[in-house]
Amino acid sequence: MICDDCRERDAVVNYTAVKDNNVVQLHLCEQCASERGVETTVSTLPKHPLGEFLNQVQQQLIASPSDGTKCNFCGATMADFRATGRWGCARCYTQFENGIRELLRRVHGHSRHIGHTYRAPQNETLERSAVLGELRERLRRAVDNEQFEQAAELRDRIKGME
């Protein structure tokens, strides 16, 4: 949208004013808005303050010694991180641990997680869930084929496992 005043620059401010008992709404660029005495801090804040900040931090990590290091799982390097702002995989967090600690401190003000802890399910649980999934599928098929005796047996086995 073009500025209603200068008709040149892009409008970034929604300006509402009461003039002669009429409410007028104008779309203004930053310069024209400030000429009208409008505080433009809100609109001029970067859209992703964090993103901009991240950029700066990434710039500072340019000379980091771990620059040539590749993640041994996904093959990502610090250069990849700088280009995308994203890590390649969970292993990168261990691989580039020292740089990451500093980065997290700058981004979050902390580098240590406080909050819900987590333990990945043991294989047994995963296997159980896979077996349950299969039994449920067989139950569905048994019901579809009107094999009710078999369905009842499967239902009991599922109940027992749950």
Place this chain on the structure above:
Amino acid sequence: MDLSLLPDGGMGWLDASGPNSDVVLSTRIRLARNIEGYAFTGRARDGERLRVLAQTRQAVEGVQSLSGAVTYRIDELPPTDRALLHERHLVSKELAGLDPQHPLRSGAAVVLGEHVGLMINEEDHLRLQALRSGFALNEAYADLDRLDRELGARLPYSYHNEFGFLTACPTNVGTGMRASVLIHLPGLNLTKEISRVLTSLQQMGLTYRGLYGEGSEVVGNFLQISNQTTLGRSEEDLLDLLLRVVRHVVAQEEEARRVLLRDAGYIIEDKLWRAYGTLRYARSLTFDEAMKYLSGVRLAVGLKLISGLSVYTLNKLLIFSQAAHLASAEGRPLTESETNLARARYVRKALDEEAGSVG
């Protein structure tokens, strides 16, 4: 695409039934999670993403929180349907493949249940989300936490003892949680208090975005307020901060509305009725215009200057007056000018249905 198959038509969050729903449209919380053994989505190969999808779908089978949920393979949908899901706030722009920087990925999918859902192969393997009408942070988090525990017991999440839940972007690591409240602040805008409020939000460690999240513009005085950081504070602390600050912002918005009514009553009343008049009779409306006038009418209903019009209707208009929804209703692609005509027609018809009781 038939979205009526969704548990609540994907519209439950718009029904204006929640607390403070004249100011707060909806509450949304998401958790970013990744599955062990795969590169993050952006670096993964197609085969890996498809395995993430298959493993997740299998795990979802046994998850109570998602019983009755509908799964859409986003990567198999035409662009119009993807846009429809995005306009309904059910998938992100990135997952829908509508962001020029992130082309559509194979394995992109979404699971939509009642109040909770799951995006698969977004920036992180999993984005769990909960959505509630009105200002309902605790309720939304309770739903989401339950889903997270159920799913985390069936899938091995990537978790680090020091850094917490590991995410592709370092801005999400730790809790992986972004809690946000979609809020309508026309009063603070009209009284020019909005800059001050938004600046203080940032000092409190919160941030704001437009209607469609990251990178979207603020239109129609609709903003999403959310926590900025995800690491070093517990989920409960982050939610509590957002809860207290938003409660304060709601109070300030209500105060601004009282002041407007007291000091400029007839000017405001005239302006808002004009907004209603424009929506009732305009023959062509751009999206920004529609948002601006809907914002005005929403304020008028909140101030009880216009009665007989439901907030639900206005919320629905926000969604259904968007380009992909209009094209879907017309059953064909529309040019920009055709979209503006269709939008005006749709808005007129919706308001006409309630016009008998409006006064």
